[in-house]
Amino acid sequence: MTKPKYQEIADVLISELDQGRLNQGDRFYSEAELKSRFDVSSTTAVKVLNLLQTENRVTRIKGRGTFVAKESHRRVVYLTDLNMAKTEPEWTKVLSVAFGDDPVVRQNLRLADKEAYVVIKRLRMIGDQAVQYTVNNINAAYINTDQISHPEAFLSVYQRIRDDSRLDPYKLPYTQRNLAGTIDAALVTAYFPERPEQQTFIQQFRQTYLPFDAASHLEYAISYKLPEFWGLQTDSTYGFIEPEL
Incomplete structure (x- = not known):
């Protein structure tokens, strides 16, 4: 057309x-x-x-x-996730691991009719406080699905993928959008009960691609983070100036 x-x-x-x-x-x-x-x-x-x-x-x-527009578009920069936990201990709580069948997720992963995906829901904890809720939708071809009945095997989703398929998701191409706003009140009540329903969250939508000419994708993930525990530093490839302390 x-x-x-x-x-x-x-x-x-x-x-x-x-x-x-x-x-x-x-x-x-x-x-x-x-x-x-x-x-x-x-x-x-x-x-x-x-x-x-x-x-x-x-x-x-x-x-x-x-x-x-003054906003940057497709500019090459170095990104650094800032650890805002400071000295507090961090740990992960796996809530559930199961096969999924959401048509929207299937479309995002570009799965064929007979291909499956696994949904891993987790909380990132700092001390005894939940600071992040993440849903990883993973192409089932790249993990050992016999492990689904063992949630503790998915404390690190990317390590699970490395162990099962020899792919390193950290080295794969991806697209990620970061937005700020309110989320479904039911999620706040369930996982952040001490927060008001109108709490603002950093919302991350990540699509991880496969390194070869494959029709499907590896991952579609959604994370909701409390803003005080999230930070991102960008350094332009055009030069770096040491910030004043």
């Missing part, structure tokens, strides 16, 4: 932004400039700008014009 003209133009402009043709905060093309450059109507030019704004590539400021 042929793309609409405004989508084709937006793709060209996004490619230019990814290549660094314009920097974050730079003035972007106006409607008139887009019309002239791509020989299109005002309607198409406006659709291009609207799409780029929807995808958070540009920011339109009333009375000033359109600017490249």
